[in-house]
Each structure stands twice: as C-alpha cells, then as structure tokens.
Amino acid sequence: MEAHISTAEQVLLTTDGIPLKDSLKKTERRNKIKAFLLVFPLLLFIIVTFVVPIFDMLGRSIDDSQINQVYPKTFEEYGKWDKKADELPPEEVFKAIYFELGTGDKIMIGRALTRMNYSKSGWKSLIKKTQRQIKKDLKAETVITSYKDRLIEINEKWADRTYWYAMSQMINERTPIYYWNALDRTYDAEMNVVRQSEERRIYVKTWIKTFKVSVYVTFFCLLLGFPVAHLLANLPLRYSNLLMIFVLLPFWTSLLVRTTAWIVMLQQNGVINGVLVWLGILCDDCRIQMVYNETGTLIAMTQILLPFMILPLYSVMKVIPPSHLRAAANLGAKPFTAFIRVYLPQTVPGMSAGGLLVFVLAIGYFITPELVGGKDGQLIGHWIAYHLKTTLNWGLCAALGAILLGIMLILYWLYNRIVGIDNIKLG
Amino acid sequence: MSKFFKTIIAFAFLSVVPFSASAEVTFVSWGGAYTESQIKAYGDTYSDPDSIIFEPYNGGLGEVRAQVESGNVAWDIVDVLPSEAIIGCDEGLFEDLSDVAWTDAPDGTSMEDDLAASGVTIMPPCCAPQIFWTYVAFYDPDNFPGNWSGAKPEGIADFFDVENFPGKRGVHTWANAIVEMALVADGVGVNDVYDVLETSEGVDRAFAKLDTIKDHIIHWSAGSKPLELVKSGEVVMSLAYNGRVGAANLSEGENFEYIWEGQVIEQEYICLMNGAPNRDAAIDFMIHASSSESQAEQAKYITYGPMRASGIDIIAAGEPWFHTGINVLDQMPNTPDKLAISVIGDPTWWADNGSEISERYGAWMGN
Numbered sequence: 001m002e003a004h005i006s007t008a009e010q011v012l013l014t015t016d017g018i019p020l021k022d023s024l025k026k027t028e029r030r031n032k033i034k035a036f037l038l039v040f041p042l043l044l045f046i047i048v049t050f051v052v053p054i055f056d057m058l059g060r061s062i063d064d065s066q067i068n069q070v071y072p073k074t075f076e077e078y079g080k081w082d083k084k085a086d087e088l089p090p091e092e093v094f095k096a097i098y099f100e101l102g103t104g105d106k107i108m109i110g111r112a113l114t115r116m117n118y119s120k121s122g123w124k125s126l127i128k129k130t131q132r133q134i135k136k137d138l139k140a141e142t143v144i145t146s147y148k149d150r151l152i153e154i155n156e157k158w159a160d161r162t163y164w165y166a167m168s169q170m171i172n173e174r175t176p177i178y179y180w181n182a183l184d185r186t187y188d189a190e191m192n193v194v195r196q197s198e199e200r201r202i203y204v205k206t207w208i209k210t211f212k213v214s215v216y217v218t219f220f221c222l223l224l225g226f227p228v229a230h231l232l233a234n235l236p237l238r239y240s241n242l243l244m245i246f247v248l249l250p251f252w253t254s255l256l257v258r259t260t261a262w263i264v265m266l267q268q269n270g271v272i273n274g275v276l277v278w279l280g281i282l283c284d285d286c287r288i289q290m291v292y293n294e295t296g297t298l299i300a301m302t303q304i305l306l307p308f309m310i311l312p313l314y315s316v317m318k319v320i321p322p323s324h325l326r327a328a329a330n331l332g333a334k335p336f337t338a339f340i341r342v343y344l345p346q347t348v349p350g351m352s353a354g355g356l357l358v359f360v361l362a363i364g365y366f367i368t369p370e371l372v373g374g375k376d377g378q379l380i381g382h383w384i385a386y387h388l389k390t391t392l393n394w395g396l397c398a399a400l401g402a403i404l405l406g407i408m409l410i411l412y413w414l415y416n417r418i419v420g421i422d423n424i425k426l427g
Numbered sequence: 428m429s430k431f432f433k434t435i436i437a438f439a440f441l442s443v444v445p446f447s448a449s450a451e452v453t454f455v456s457w458g459g460a461y462t463e464s465q466i467k468a469y470g471d472t473y474s475d476p477d478s479i480i481f482e483p484y485n486g487g488l489g490e491v492r493a494q495v496e497s498g499n500v501a502w503d504i505v506d507v508l509p510s511e512a513i514i515g516c517d518e519g520l521f522e523d524l525s526d527v528a529w530t531d532a533p534d535g536t537s538m539e540d541d542l543a544a545s546g547v548t549i550m551p552p553c554c555a556p557q558i559f560w561t562y563v564a565f566y567d568p569d570n571f572p573g574n575w576s577g578a579k580p581e582g583i584a585d586f587f588d589v590e591n592f593p594g595k596r597g598v599h600t601w602a603n604a605i606v607e608m609a610l611v612a613d614g615v616g617v618n619d620v621y622d623v624l625e626t627s628e629g630v631d632r633a634f635a636k637l638d639t640i641k642d643h644i645i646h647w648s649a650g651s652k653p654l655e656l657v658k659s660g661e662v663v664m665s666l667a668y669n670g671r672v673g674a675a676n677l678s679e680g681e682n683f684e685y686i687w688e689g690q691v692i693e694q695e696y697i698c699l700m701n702g703a704p705n706r707d708a709a710i711d712f713m714i715h716a717s718s719s720e721s722q723a724e725q726a727k728y729i730t731y732g733p734m735r736a737s738g739i740d741i742i743a744a745g746e747p748w749f750h751t752g753i754n755v756l757d758q759m760p761n762t763p764d765k766l767a768i769s770v771i772g773d774p775t776w777w778a779d780n781g782s783e784i785s786e787r788y789g790a791w792m793g794n
Contacts (some may be wrong), residue, residue, distance in 0.1 A: 106519075107518065110516075111755070121779050121780045122780070124778075125778075199790055202789045256748075292647075371648060374600070374646040386601075389486065389491045390782075392492060394492075
C-alpha cells in the first residue's frame with residue numbers, strides 16, 4: 001500500500017526534465033492561443049461591424065445629451081416653471097435662452113435645432129430668426145429690460161405655449177421619447193404620455209402591417225415551397241437537378257430585376273390582366289389592381305423569399321429514408337396517415353429553419369416593398385430609411401430598429417420555448 | 428535585393444505616387460443621366476478635368492453626417508436638395524462659404540442678384556447653386572384617352588379634376604410638391620401657397636383636396652416609373668421629374684406634353700463637406716461649376732434649368748442648344764413665362780415641417 005502511493009506520487013518527467021503535466025499544459029495553452037489567434041480576426045470583425053453598431057444604436061435611441069449641452073441654463077430654469085400658475089415660463093427662462101442663443105456655438109445650436117424640430121415643427125425657423133436678431137442686439141449693445149418682451153417682439157411665436165410645452169421632452173439627457181414616437185405616442189404639456197394627433201398616427205399601423213405581411217409571406221412560402229421541396233427530394237436525380245436549377249436561377253437573379261418583372265406581370269396593363277381580359281374572364285374596365293399596393297408586396301416578396309424556404313426543407317427531406325413510409329404502410333397506415341404521422345414530423349426541423357429564415361428576412365425587407373408597395377404596401381423599413389436620410393432623426397431610427405431587434409429576440413425566445421432551437425436544421 | 432523585387436517596388440511607387448500626390452476632388456451626385464451631364468458640363472470644361480472624380484450616392488444627409496461625425500471624410504463636394512443644404516449647413520456638416528467670390532454673370536450681375544432674378548431669395552451659405560428641377564404633371568397625347576372628349580389638361584387643377592379627365596394619376600410616395608399642387612388646384616395663387624400652409628387649416632385644405640383624387644392615384648417611388656406608367660397606359664397622367672420627361676422627348680423620340688401651370692420648382696445645390704480632404708481645389712471647382720456658362724452648358728445634356736437667370740439668357744441666345752441640335756427652351760422648366768405660373772418650392776418651410784407632413788402623408792396614403 002505504502003509503496004503503491006509513493007509510485008503514484010512520483011512525478012513523470014519528459015526527456016528535458018520538465019514534469020509531463022506542465023509540459024502538456026503548456027502545449028495545450030499554446031494550441032489554444034493558436035486557435036484563438038486564428039479566430040481573432042473574425043471575432044474582431046464581428047465586434048467592430050456588428051456588436052459595436054448595435055450598442056451604438058441602442059445608445060442613440062435614448063440619448064438626448066447633445067441638446068442639454070447647448071441649453072443647460074435654460075433647461076435648469078425651465079424646470080422651475082410652474083405650468084399651472086403661469087401661462088408662460090418666468091423671465092429667467094427667457095433670459096437664459098436669449099444668452100445661450102446669442103453666445104452659443106453656432107454648429108452646436110444647429111445640431112440641436114434638428115432635434116428640437118422633431119418635438120414640434122417650426123422650432124427651426126423660430127430659433128434661426130431669433131438667433132440672427134439676438135446677434136444684432138448683442139453687437140449693438142441694446143439695453144434690454146425684459147427678455148420676455150424682447151423675444152416676443154422678435155417673434156410672436158415665443159408667446160405660443162405649445163413651443164414651450166414641446167421643450168419639456170428635451171430636458172432630460174436620457175429620454176424614452178423616441179420609443180414613444182415609434183409607437184405613435186408623445187408627451188403632453190405635463191409630460192404625460194398621450195397618443196399622437198390622429199392624422200400623424202402612422203407607426204403602429206406600419207408595425208402591424210409589417211408583421212402581417214411577414215406572417216403571410218412565411219405562410220405562403222411554406223405552402224408553395226413544401227410540395228416543391230418534396231418533389232425535389234423524391235424525383236430521380238436527372239429531373240431533380242433540372243428542377244433545382246429552376247429554383248436557384250431566380251435566386252441568383254438580381255433582386256431589382258425580379259421586382260421589376262413582377263411589376264410588368266401584375267400591373268393593370270400587364271401580362272396577367274391582359275391574359276384575363278383576352279380570355280374574357282375580366283372586362284376591360286375592371287382590370288384588377290395587383291401591384292402598387294399590399295397585394296403586390298405580398299406576391300413579390302413571397303416569390304423572392306421562396307428559395308429560403310425550399311432549400312432547408314429540401315435538405316431535410318432528402319435524408320428522410322423512404323423506408324419509413326414503407327414501414328408505415330406495412331403496418332397498415334393509409335398513405336395520408338403515413339404522411340401526417342410519419343413524414344411530416346420529420347420535416348419540422350426544415351420547416352422551422354425555413355420559416356424563421358423567411359420571417360426574419362421579410363420583417364426587415366426594404367427594396368421590394370418600396371418599389372411595388374405603392375400606397376399601402378410600405379413596411380417599417382421605409383420609415384427607418386426616411387428618417388435616416390431625410391429628417392436625420394436618428395434617435396427615432398434607432399428606436400424603430402431597437403424595437404425590430406426586440407421583436408426578433410422575443411420571437412426567437414418563443415420559438416426556442418415551443419419548438420427548441422437545436423431542432424433547426426439547415427442541411 | 429533581387430532585380431525582381433526592385434522592379435516591383437519601383438512599379439508600386441510609380442502607381443501609388445500619382446494618386447497620392449495629385450489632389451483629386453470627389454464630387455458626389457445622384458448618378459445616371461444627371462451625373463453624366465455634370466461630367467460633360469462641369470468636369471470636361473474644367474481646367475484640369477482629370478482631377479475631378481464623380482461618384483454616385485443615394486441622396487439624403489445620412490452618409491454625410493456619418494462621415495463628418497466619425498471624422499473620416501472621404502467626399503469633397505455633395506450634390507443635395509435645398510432643405511438638406513440648409514440642414515447640413517446648420518448642423519455644420521457643410522462648410523460656410525460666405526467669403527468665396529462666386530463668378531458674376533457675363534453682364535456683371537452678382538450671383539445673389541442673378542439668383543433673385545430666378546425667384547431664389549435665400550442661398551444656403553455653405554453651397555453653390557446648380558439647377559432647377561421640377562415636379563411637373565405630364566401626359567401622352569399619342570395615347571390620348573377617348574373619354575376626355577378632346578379637351579387637353581391645361582393646368583394642375585385639371586390633374587385634380589377626375590370628372591372631366593377621368594383615369595388614374597401617377598403620384599410619388601412622399602409629400603413634397605403634391606401638397607403645394609393641391610392648394611394651387613384648389614385656387615390658391617402660386618405665390619401664396621406657403622402662407623396658406625403656415626396654418627394648420629391650410630394643411631387640412633391641401634389634404635382635403637388630395638382626398639378628391641385619392642382613389643385615382645397610383646403611387647410611384649423611382650424616378651423612371653412615371654414614364655413607364657404613362658407610356659403603358661397604366662395612368663393617364665403623372666407627376667414626374669421634368670428632366671426625365673425632357674430626356675424622353677429629346678433623346679427617345681417621345682412626344683409627352685407638360686402641364687407647366689402649377690408645377691413645383693425645386694432647387695439643387697452643391698455643398699462643400701466640412702473637413703473635405705481637398706478643400707481648396709474643391710472650392711475652385713465649385714466656382715467653375717456655378718458660373719453662368721457652366722450652368723447653361725449643362726442644359727445641352729439634360730433639361731434641368733440653370734438656377735442663375737443669366738444661364739437661361741445664354742441658352743436663349745444660343746438655340747438650338749441641345750447637343751443633338753434641337754431647341755431646348757420648350758423643355759426648360761424655368762423660362763420667365765413658366766416661372767410666373769410655378770410654385771417656387773420653399774426649403775425653409777420643408778425643413779421646418781417636412782417630418783410632420785411626411786408622416787401625415789404616409790398615414791393618408793395607407794388609409
């Protein structure tokens with residue numbers, strides 16, 4: 001017993017005298033470092049191009065610090081305004097904004113202007129006109145007894161309470177206002193969240209539409225893709241190869257070409273309407289409007305996203321052994337029962353992979369709805385692009401994007417709970 | 428060192444040095460026929476044509492702001508819409524050029540007076556003028572709808588008149604210009620449009636007028652679309668960018684008729700990026716590109732009008748002006764007679780109200 005322990009404690013050495021354990025550890029560590037170095041560029045790439053932008057976006061969606069650097073004093077005084085007692089803010093607020101406009105950095109004020117104009121249209125020209133006049137005042141060293149009267153004299157809009165009320169949503173450095181805007185909500189004078197005025201309610205409706213279109217597109221892709229994938233998986237090779245090319249050819253064709261082709265097909269003087277009229281099914285004056293509306297968006301998106309459903313389905317169906325169905329038949333199942341109870345469950349991984357792929361792509365789709373969407377086929381991407389490029393309201397863009405991301409994460413979580421994410425199979 | 432290596436190094440130097448030494452000005456514009464016309468009118472006539480590189484972009488200030496904010500400015504000059512010129516200038520995305528001496532018109536008129544003669548009172552301080560382009564209604568007389576009883580649409584009111592001119596109309600998916608047109612069609616004078624729009628009742632009035640043609644509209648979003656829509660008979664008339672209609676008429680043998688009355692004239696500016704890598708060369712080129720002669724020259728290749736009134740005079744004196752030897756003045760949107768019946772788009776109003784109106788228009792479209 002003693003002897004046995006002593007041999008076990010005897011340390012094994014390599015030829016150069018280092019304990020074998022240490023030597024092994026060292027090599028392992030070196031290998032780990034090598035492996036890490038190999039993936040490091042990719043990791044860095046993902047961090048720089050993916051993780052950082054997402055966090056930047058999330059930050060922007062609540063950030064209101066820029067304007068607080070421009071009007072610190074004004075906002076401080078603004079906080080003391082008792083809105084119930086006085087109709088307009090106290091003199092100190094007018095004085096603070098007078099000097100912050102007169103002496104502030106022009107570019108900083110300009111950038112804050114873009115932000116102010118989101119809260120209420122008209123801030124932009126009001127501030128610019130006022131700023132010009134204040135600069136003249138300061139140069140001429142005009143004596144001012146009441147800054148309130150002076151500002152209202154410069155522009156009567158300073159006596160308009162709604163401008164002052166709109167300021168309330170800017171005075172915090174962190175603000176949820178962009179998220180509220182993205183859901184057609186805004187603040188009233190007392191900072192209560194209220195619904196946006198009726199003619200401007202656009203986002204909730206667009207969210208619902210985006211969601212609806214994505215669900216429909218996924219459903220139609222499944223409906224159309226399932227038989228095709230099944231055929232592909234079960235035809236003899238020389239036919240299935242040809243069929244595969246038919247599936248892949250549009251997949252390789254430019255998105256714009258396919259979208260435009262759908263316009264040619266679907267428009268009122270297009271191929272489909274033309275044939276229907278020629279056949280006498282439709283009268284010449286009752287041609288169907290199938291494009292430049294939601295229908296057009298649905299049809300075009302379904303066709304464009306179809307391969308993303310067919311390919312995962314196909315790869316899963318390909319490996320389902322035909323013997324399973326034969327075995328089912330052998331045990332007395334009718335073809336329909338065999339299909340439902342034996343075949344269909346085995347295709348679930350393919351359906352879920354395809355469904356998730358198509359849905360994720362559809363919910364953020366931009367170009368196709370933009371071109372064929374017309375009056376009511378625009379999805380949420382349209383508004384993100386609009387605010388990104390035209391109004392420069394990046395806070396709202398970020399909030400819209402973050403909500404989209406949130407929806408995706410919730411769906412993913414739900415999916416994982418119900419189906420299980422390891423059940424996905426792409427090939 | 429082997430001879431092979433030396434050759435490679437020498438070659439690398441030869442190919443790198445010219446690029447890094449010469450200051451090449453990057454001019455970013457909308458691409459397509461428009462950029463082509465700029466290359467011919469401004470690039471090829473410049474003292475050093477090779478020093479200007481033209482690149483296309485998708486419009487908007489998004490990328491401009493991203494470049495300036497990150498401090499990684501790759502562009503020098505950007506071709507932008509007027510409201511963007513104003514916003515970009517306010518935000519410090521573009522550099523203030525108030526001190527630059529722009530060239531006078533041939534008769535000695537200053538840039539400012541020259542623009543004022545075209546109806547432009549405020550020139551964004553960071554930018555130089557380019558062209559007028561317009562949202563204009565047009566139709567195809569060769570494809571004349573039988574149910575119009577022979578009458579021709581004369582003004583924008585006819586565009587909104589679905590009783591006498593039945594059929595679908597093509598309208599873009601954003602609010603610019605269509606709001607102004609609705610008011611003109613409703614009887615507001617072309618110079619009073621923005622006064623009316625200042626009040627919310629005025630905006631309501633415009634949307635009430637839009638309601639009257641809502642069910643007759645097909646919405647387009649790409650500039651080439653209205654021509655296809657009209658040509659294929661999908662719509663009986665459409666709004667379009669006038670340059671697209673002009674190109675079809677002058678170069679593709681189409682015979683489209685414009686409805687000039689009530690058109691909305693938009694401005695186009697070239698602005699200097701704040702922190703442009705080749706600032707001085709860029710300013711020199713901007714002076715060249717905004718001269719009366721250069722602006723008139725552009726009309727040889729595309730039917731957008733020079734913003735400087737003196738440019739129109741040069742064209743009028745030089746007819747036939749188009750590079751194929753055709754008269755171009757009929758296709759120009761801003762001859763004095765047309766200016767009198769057009770709305771001059773007000774970028775200040777749009778910079779103030781654009782976001783609100785666009786959301787409202789979007790909601791209106793989808794309802």
